[in-house]
Amino acid sequence: MTQNDDNLIDQPEVLKPRMVTIEISGKQYTVPEGITVIKAMWYAGQEVVRGVGCLGGFCGACATYYRTKDDPKVKTCLACQTAVQDGMSFTMMPPFPARKAIYDIRTLQDPKQDLFNLYPEAPLCRNCNACTEACPQKIDVREGVWKAVFGDFQSVSDMFMDCVMCGMCTPVCIADIAPNLVALYVSRAQGAHFTEKPAGLETRIKEIKEGRFDDEWNRILSMNGQELTELCAKVK
Amino acid sequence: MNIHALQQIVHQTRDARRKQTFPRLSPGDRDQLIHKYHPDYRASAYRPLRFGPNEGEKTVVELATLLEGDSPIDHRIDLIPHHQADVLVIGGGGAGCAAALHAQEAGAKVILATKLRLGDSNSVMAQGGMQVSVAPEDSPVTHFLDTLKGGHMENDHHLLKVMVEEGPSIAKWLIDLGVLFDRQADGNLHVKKGGGSSKPRLLTCSDYTGLEIMRVLKDEVINRKIQLLEFCAAVELLGDGDGTCTGAVLKDLDNQQYVVVAAKSVIVATGGIGRLHIQGFPTSNHYGATGDGLCLCYRIGAKLSHIDTFQYHPSGAVYPEQLVGALVTEGIRSEGGHLVNAKGERFVNELDTRDVVSSSIIRECEEGRGIRTMSGRVGVWLDTPLLDMEHGPGTVEKHFPAMVRQFERFGIDISKEPVLIYPTLHYQNGGVKIDTNSETEVNNLFVAGEASGGLHGRNRLMGNSLLDLMVFGKRAGLTAAARAGSMKQGKLTLKHLERFRAEAKKHGDLSGVVSPMILPAYTRKVG
Ligand SMILES: Cc1cc2nc3c(=O)[nH]c(=O)nc-3n(C[C@H](O)[C@H](O)[C@H](O)COP(=O)(O)OP(=O)(O)OC[C@H]3O[C@@H](n4cnc5c(N)ncnc54)[C@H](O)[C@@H]3O)c2cc1C
Ligand code: SF4
Ligand code: SF4
Numbered sequence A: 001m002t003q004n005d006d007n008l009i010d011q012p013e014v015l016k017p018r019m020v021t022i023e024i025s026g027k028q029y030t031v032p033e034g035i036t037v038i039k040a041m042w043y044a045g046q047e048v049v050r051g052v053g054c055l056g057g058f059c060g061a062c063a064t065y066y067r068t069k070d071d072p073k074v075k076t077c078l079a080c081q082t083a084v085q086d087g088m089s090f091t092m093m094p095p096f097p098a099r100k101a102i103y104d105i106r107t108l109q110d111p112k113q114d115l116f117n118l119y120p121e122a123p124l125c126r127n128c129n130a131c132t133e134a135c136p137q138k139i140d141v142r143e144g145v146w147k148a149v150f151g152d153f154q155s156v157s158d159m160f161m162d163c164v165m166c167g168m169c170t171p172v173c174i175a176d177i178a179p180n181l182v183a184l185y186v187s188r189a190q191g192a193h194f195t196e197k198p199a200g201l202e203t204r205i206k207e208i209k210e211g212r213f214d215d216e217w218n219r220i221l222s223m224n225g226q227e228l229t230e231l232c233a234k235v236k
Numbered sequence B: 001m002n003i004h005a006l007q008q009i010v011h012q013t014r015d016a017r018r019k020q021t022f023p024r025l026s027p028g029d030r031d032q033l034i035h036k037y038h039p040d041y042r043a044s045a046y047r048p049l050r051f052g053p054n055e056g057e058k059t060v061v062e063l064a065t066l067l068e069g070d071s072p073i074d075h076r077i078d079l080i081p082h083h084q085a086d087v088l089v090i091g092g093g094g095a096g097c098a099a100a101l102h103a104q105e106a107g108a109k110v111i112l113a114t115k116l117r118l119g120d121s122n123s124v125m126a127q128g129g130m131q132v133s134v135a136p137e138d139s140p141v142t143h144f145l146d147t148l149k150g151g152h153m154e155n156d157h158h159l160l161k162v163m164v165e166e167g168p169s170i171a172k173w174l175i176d177l178g179v180l181f182d183r184q185a186d187g188n189l190h191v192k193k194g195g196g197s198s199k200p201r202l203l204t205c206s207d208y209t210g211l212e213i214m215r216v217l218k219d220e221v222i223n224r225k226i227q228l229l230e231f232c233a234a235v236e237l238l239g240d241g242d243g244t245c246t247g248a249v250l251k252d253l254d255n256q257q258y259v260v261v262a263a264k265s266v267i268v269a270t271g272g273i274g275r276l277h278i279q280g281f282p283t284s285n286h287y288g289a290t291g292d293g294l295c296l297c298y299r300i301g302a303k304l305s306h307i308d309t310f311q312y313h314p315s316g317a318v319y320p321e322q323l324v325g326a327l328v329t330e331g332i333r334s335e336g337g338h339l340v341n342a343k344g345e346r347f348v349n350e351l352d353t354r355d356v357v358s359s360s361i362i363r364e365c366e367e368g369r370g371i372r373t374m375s376g377r378v379g380v381w382l383d384t385p386l387l388d389m390e391h392g393p394g395t396v397e398k399h400f401p402a403m404v405r406q407f408e409r410f411g412i413d414i415s416k417e418p419v420l421i422y423p424t425l426h427y428q429n430g431g432v433k434i435d436t437n438s439e440t441e442v443n444n445l446f447v448a449g450e451a452s453g454g455l456h457g458r459n460r461l462m463g464n465s466l467l468d469l470m471v472f473g474k475r476a477g478l479t480a481a482a483r484a485g486s487m488k489q490g491k492l493t494l495k496h497l498e499r500f501r502a503e504a505k506k507h508g509d510l511s512g513v514v515s516p517m518i519l520p521a522y523t524r525k526v527g
């Protein structure tokens, strides 16, 4: 490979990784600085089955509590998306037995009222804001719970589009609310009941059913390879 | 040099580049480029399979070794079922959830077994969107032709016609379940243009399309009380010894015990192979993408199709090191983001098919026009700040919140700084050969989603996978459920395994490799 050295990014920390000392579930290990929390666990020789999913920051399997050197504050993160630093101490969050309500979203009669039957604890929020502080996706979770209770389902569905269902907002709740599950219900209800059905989609489904494209299909599917290739080349 | 200094060239050349248009390559030039640079054409990475349903056909060494690998199960063990079902679904991604929901709705008793938690999958990461021809100027026929062209004319026509025609009703199903697709002001579905497509056709939920669909489907699986076996990996299928699948053996990853499930039909929805790191590529895939379903189906006699071709997504992150391999959504290019080499030049039409774009990036880097990182990686720039300039400030933030967040965690503001990318192993174009009901050459064995093959030909078009999962998951689920009523549970045997082992023995010593892999071996051997 011919390469011009002018096009080289300086990353001394990668070339000669500085080793840092961290604590995993209370035990000390030395690992290269800057690798992700999950990679640090692998580096430390640990098998990880529970606690890893997508490795891309989307599934919420890797919810982790951590603290940095000399800071009393315990923070939350997604282990696949967070780099380790010297003096860091972390533990993965075990699955939390939050209660999920069971419902058939399609046959709900009054979804805004049903919220109070399905999640009667939702209006009992005591405004402590712990859920918001726990959210690694920076969602204003507390605000979302209130919006749900006040029936502003549209805002809740917008706010929680980033929710990876890591569940870090649930163990901290002093009112035993599972905000992410409340938001999931609300978002689904918003989609299924309070969003206009797209007319164009219905039209297209009808057109297909009524055979509007049948002649075109017949023409195309009877073509030989050469003809089809030529036709494809013309599609712009 | 400092990364910020190197990025200057992207900022300096932006205005000039904006005036440029870059034509798509002609078919001849395209083929030439791909043959020279695409990893699918690196002959030394391939070898023929020595035995089994695809004997003599070539695939990458990493996969060949696993397909010919040995089962962890002793074929003489007693097979007393711990669970019984009409339909056993293996895999809890999009295809598995769709299959389970439809089978359950049709009245079947369903068990869904999955290796990690329900939903921990590739599906949850899909950012770009799902292709459905809903726009008035679009049609299923155009969708068919675009896909065929993208797949190098090798797509199975029957599968493809089914997929494009059932797309709109699948979108309706998802909307009725509460999936919040982006809308236009008039309430119609908003459609975006994807690479290789002639019409805007991508349905999106900002850049969380897969997450939004999976949140809803997972919730629905739980609401319907479908029996779940999480952290249970399928390690062998069961058959009646006569070409019919009758169940599976799972391994409970919490206690290492084997779990035998008897089922009238089995639907394999185990997804892709990224974690095999074919040819040493980093990957965008989830932890469990180890090609397990291919091994299971191959051993019981199902033929595979197009297993010599893989998709290397053009834009995998190269910097920062923590994100290596992670996907930088194609949406950036759909919205007009340029690819720029070290000299500040564009070198390809960014909306050409993935194989063409990836090949051209590899060319730039091999010919010395890439940007290198100290960890030995090389890449080209993707000009993300351009989007805010083209479509107004805040565009990147508004349309790509997931990506903004991903880079922000490492101190990079992608609306101001371009990102460094290189192709990443992304998708298995081929897989187990299926018919239009998603059934394989083994009776009552269905495969749906990324684990199946034929539909996408030699190159999957962006956004067609999510649709594939929903359409063929549904078909597999409905067909399997419909059969259950008039069928008795077949015998549980491992005769196919006995035959497979005999065959392997004939071809010389066994490699000692046990498959399926289940999870990649990332744990460092300490001491
Ligand atoms: C980062 C990324 C972005 C993408 N973006 C898009 C996009 O925008 N549009 C699009 O159309 N496509 C996209 N794709 C492709 C698409 O998401 C996948 O092809 C698709 O989700 C695969 O779905 P699946 O259900 O077949 O497999 P998966 O969703 O991967 O699910 C497979 C499931 O099977 C489980 N499993 C595996 N082995 C076993 C076993 N032995 N036993 C039990 N369970 C097992 C896994 O744990 C997992 O739960 C993207 C892919 C990735 C990785
Ligand atoms: S809202 Fe709760 S579950 Fe969702 S991302 Fe934030 S902490 Fe996790
Ligand atoms: S943690 Fe519970 S009580 Fe506190 S603000 Fe959040 S929802 Fe309300």
Ligand code: FES
Binding pocket: A051, A052, A053, A054, A055, A056, A057, A058, A059, A060, A061, A062, A078, A079, A080, A081, A164
């Ligand atoms: S493993 Fe999925 S978010 Fe970290």
